[in-house]
């Protein structure tokens with residue numbers, strides 16, 4: 220076994236989209252046919268080189284490789300194992316990845332879902348009893364060599380075998396009872412080959428990421444973990460193994476890893492507890508994640524040093540590290556001159572977090588300014604209920620007079636290049652506010668007329684004024700700061716700039732009322748007001764940590780409650796309060812879930828329960844497996860819930876909790892993640908399934924999610940078919 224010591228300072232991963240989203244632009248240019256593969260590869264190479272040289276300049280002892288990805292690290296893992304379904308395989312690795320991630324030649328892409336409790340999305344590998352595994356070490360080996368050309372020795376990162384299989388889903392046609400983890404022995408053979416190739420390359424340490432071990436695991440899964448690392452550890456030709464866990468504590472998986480032959484174990488000391496002193500840890504390296512990779516706050520050096528001192532007593536060697544990859548934070552605070560100075564002093568982005576790791580390892584970390592004291596009430600009010608649903612439903616039916624199977628959309632219409640460019644011009648002062656407002660009004664009118672022409676029943680204004688469904692609200696609420704370049708990858712080439720919730724949240728003035736009432740003034744049909752819910756706003760922001768999350772979310776809920784009241788007072792009869800992140804924040808450990816759902820549901824109800832009986836409250840959820848939280852969704856007490864369903868092939872309709880759902884439900888019938896336009900017949904079939912599972916009077920007709928990432932031709936075609944399908948069913 221190599222005896223190279225583990226470096227005393229390291230990170231588990233780094234952002235890869237580029238400090239100015241260079242990879243995003245290169246990808247989109249390649250996809251649009253404006254540039255070739257050579258340019259795309261050159262951009263990736265440049266970004267990797269810049270990252271490695273910057274990490275060296277900052278004095279980090281343990282830089283990593285194979286954390287770059289041209290789309291997603293889970294899909295890269297499937298490629299490295301030769302396990303990408305054959306239908307997607309193309310001539311180059313990149314084209315194979317893009318076919319699987321985005322669909323190609325009429326094929327729908329792999330399913331995409333949330334990476335644990337983050338706002339990053341991965342592609343779900345499909346593994347069946349017949350999947351063949353063939354190791355392809357090309358990418359990790361190439362990255363190791365590239366870094367060496369710069370004189371930098373790296374630790375390649377691979378997704379671990381247990382997490383890979385636990386994140387995978389059974390391939391279509393797999394027999395009942397088959398689970399991807401059944402294929403562990405075959406996958407391990409491929410891992411053995413990967414490790415062998417890296418050993419041949421002279422790599423001293425390999426990082427195997429096993430975040431799935433911080434969730435509740437069955438005895439069989441723990442036994443599989445033990446068997447996996449017994450086997451990989453027993454190889455004679457391999458680098459030293461560092462198994463990284465993150466996003467929580469290892470719990471019952473800790474003794475499994477401690478008893479295994481791996482040389483290093485990574486623990487998240489920000490979200491997890493200090494590990495117990497197990498005999499198996501005494502001769503291992505403990506990689507102590509004391510610098511949070513999940514937020515933008517500076518690390519308290521006193522607390523971090525105390526943690527490091529505690530773990531020094533239980534392990535053979537302790538290395539200082541980030542709690543997880545820095546993928547989830549922006550690149551560099553130094554390019555944010557507009558942030559208030561008193562806030563900047565409390566912040567650290569990826570570059571600054573690397574500096575913190577280095578300083579903690581050297582014992583030279585300085586002090587951190589304290590957060591200001593809260594000035595707003597931090598105690599949520601008691602949960603209030605609206606009138607019984609039957610009373611509300613009668614009042615709403617009388618007011619709205621909607622047909623059976625009402626057709627609506629989720630809110631956003633395509634964000635055209637003109638909108639995005641003009642918004643960038645507005646920010647840069649090249650365009651004035653009046654000109655920008657004129658463009659938004661024209662876009663709203665276009666969206667309203669289009670929906671009228673297509674025969675949509677409940678209209679939306681299209682959200683053209685929003686850069687993002689969370690950032691837009693943050694820009695209009697006190698207590699938030701927004702960044703200029705703080706992009707964080709959400710999936711593929713798509714990024715968001717999570718706002719920073721650093722103070723007491725207050726709504727100084729109405730935010731959306733002007734745009735919604737303008738849209739309503741253009742039409743006799745009802746226009747839905749469109750708000751983002753409090754749980755989603757906090758989930759997709761970097762939130763202050765001096766207050767508990769339930770207290771912070773209550774301040775946000777209070778602001779949204781005010782906006783609902785103002786929309787209602789302005790005559791808007793339907794208000795949608797989106798909570799797509801409700802599932803995402805669900806704790807990874809079952810024991811913590813009930814408490815979370817209690818405060819999350821209470822926050823939603825605080826935001827919406829002021830609405831009168833005749834005001835119809837909608838909510839919307841997407842991007843995740845809502846089946847697990849159907850009871851909580853019911854408890855939101857919204858009059859209508861739209862939910863992702865097309866992408867998961869209507870699976871949700873089979874859930875008993877859906878059939879018991881007493882209010883309006885819109886299972887999505889158009890997968891907006893795909894450029895593919897569903898035919899009328901397909902939508903009719905999905906609606907028949909919905910009206911078989913639920914009383915027809917409760918079913919709404921809508922897409923899976925907003926249309927902002929799509930283009931007008933496909934949206935127009937899909938909505939035409941949606942309306943035609945609803946009419947077919949109404950005609951019997």
Ligand SMILES: CN1c2c(nc(N)[nH]c2=O)NC[C@@H]1CNc1ccc(C(=O)N[C@@H](CCC(=O)N[C@@H](CCC(=O)N[C@@H](CCC(=O)O)C(=O)O)C(=O)O)C(=O)O)cc1
Pocket residue numbers: 338636638639640642643685686687688689690709710712713714715716759799842928
């Ligand atoms: C529903 N989803 C969302 C999540 N999280 C959010 N915070 N918001 C969400 O909507 N999580 C789950 C999903 C994830 N889905 C998406 C979907 C789409 C995007 C996306 O399209 N992001 C855009 C960036 C959007 C944005 O803020 N744009 C700004 C900046 C405009 C801009 O960049 N201008 C250019 C010039 C014009 C140009 O070339 O386009 C410039 O400044 O250089 C804006 O519109 O004002 C993306 O492009 O990635 C993200 C997550």
Ligand SMILES: N[C@@H](CCS)C(=O)O
Pocket residue numbers: 629630631688749797799839841924925926927
């Ligand atoms: N109203 C938002 C929800 C996205 S989850 C939209 O339509 O884009």
Ligand SMILES: [Zn+2]
Pocket residue numbers: 629799839840841842923924925
């Ligand atoms: Zn959505």
